[in-house]
Amino acid sequence: MAKKQQSFADKVKKLHRDENAINVRVIKAYRSPDGTVKFFERFVKVADQAQLDKIDITR
Numbered sequence: 001m002a003k004k005q006q007s008f009a010d011k012v013k014k015l016h017r018d019e020n021a022i023n024v025r026v027i028k029a030y031r032s033p034d035g036t037v038k039f040f041e042r043f044v045k046v047a048d049q050a051q052l053d054k055i056d057i058t059r
Contacts, residue, residue, distance in 0.1 A: 021045045026057050 006014075027041045042057050 021047055022049065024052065024055070026055055028057055 022045070024044050024046055025041060026044050027039055029037055029039050032038050040057070044055055044057065046052060046055065
């Protein structure tokens with residue numbers, strides 16, 4: 001007898017264990033040594049929106 005296959009939605013639900021956390025995209029601009037402006041972006045998971053001001057990312 002064949003096993004019931006997992007749907008894509010079931011697989012995604014299994015991966016996301018922490019439902020209270022919020023994923024935030026942080027973009028930081030910096031000036032390169034040759035004088036051009038470059039951007040650095042990173043996705044950060046925070047527990048509360050009040051913590052958004054405290055996020056510090058480095059290159």
